[in-house]
Amino acid sequence: MAVRQLRFNDDGILRKKCKEVTVIDDKIRDILNDMMDTLHYTENGAALAANQVGILKRLVVIDYCGYFLKLVNPKIVGRSGTQECIEGCLSFPDRLVKTIRPQKVTIQALDETGAEILITGEDEMAKCFCHELEHLDGEVFLDKAIEEVVLQK
Numbered sequence: 001m002a003v004r005q006l007r008f009n010d011d012g013i014l015r016k017k018c019k020e021v022t023v024i025d026d027k028i029r030d031i032l033n034d035m036m037d038t039l040h041y042t043e044n045g046a047a048l049a050a051n052q053v054g055i056l057k058r059l060v061v062i063d064y065c066g067y068f069l070k071l072v073n074p075k076i077v078g079r080s081g082t083q084e085c086i087e088g089c090l091s092f093p094d095r096l097v098k099t100i101r102p103q104k105v106t107i108q109a110l111d112e113t114g115a116e117i118l119i120t121g122e123d124e125m126a127k128c129f130c131h132e133l134e135h136l137d138g139e140v141f142l143d144k145a146i147e148e149v150v151l152q153k
Contacts, residue, residue, distance in 0.1 A: 002037060003034070003037050004053035004054070004055075005053065006038065006052060006090055007051070007052055007053065007054055008091050008092070008093070013051050013056065014140060015140075016051060017136070017137050018049070018050055018051055018055075018058045018135075018136040018137075019057055020058050020073050021057050021059065021072050021073055024072055024110060024112065024113070024114045028057075028059070028072065028112070029112050031050065031055060031059060032059060032061060032070040032072075032112055034053070035048050035059065035061045036061045036063065036070065038053055039061055040063065042090055044088070044090075046062065046063065046064035046128055047060060047061060047063070047128050047131070047132045048060070048061050048090065049135030049136055051135055051136070051138075052090060052091050052135060058072065058074065058136050059071065059072060060132045060135075060136070062128060062132065064124070064125070069111075069119070070111060070112045071110070071111070071117075072109060072110040072112065072114075073109060074107050074108070074132075075108055075109070075133065076106070076130070076133060077107065077108045078104075079102035079104065079105050080102060080103065080104045081102055081103030082102060082103060083100070083101055083102070083126070083127070084098060084099070084100055085098065085099045085101050085127045087099050087127065088141075089140065089141050091140070092140065092141070092142065094151060095142070095148075096148075096149035096151060097142060097144075097145035097146070097147065097148055098149060099141060099144040099145060099146060100144070100146060101126060101127045101130050101144075102126050103123065104120065104121070105120070105121055105122075105125075105129045105130060106118065106121075107119055107121075107129050107133070
């Protein structure tokens with residue numbers, strides 16, 4: 001396992017759409033493990049999408065709000081309610097914005113063994129699911145900003 005290099009700000013890979021994973025093998029599991037190592041190595045990280053470490057595959061890792069997930073080909077299959085959120089991102093350090101997100105989100109994905117999983121997250125977890133899955137489509141949280149949050153120095 002290894003810590004991968006994060007991609008930042010205007011790196012073009014953050015705007016590229018990730019490709020679906022067709023085979024979950026040891027190579028994919030190694031990438032997921034590297035992504036989790038990278039997440040744990042990086043301060044203030046909750047989750048990480050594969051393109052944030054330069055890999056254009058539909059992979060996400062999450063260690064947040066009691067969830068420890070390695071997701072392959074995740075997609076949102078349900079959403080309800082609305083909430084105002086404050087969001088930051090490992091790929092855009094020192095930036096915070098307000099967004100409007102669903103209050104409840106259900107995602108469908110495969111785990112690292114290829115088993116199908118269905119998970120519902122509310123509040124902070126719903127925000128996290130939306131944020132990370134948008135990365136896979138080449139979207140970033142700044143696209144959803146309704147207001148910039150000024151950081152106190």
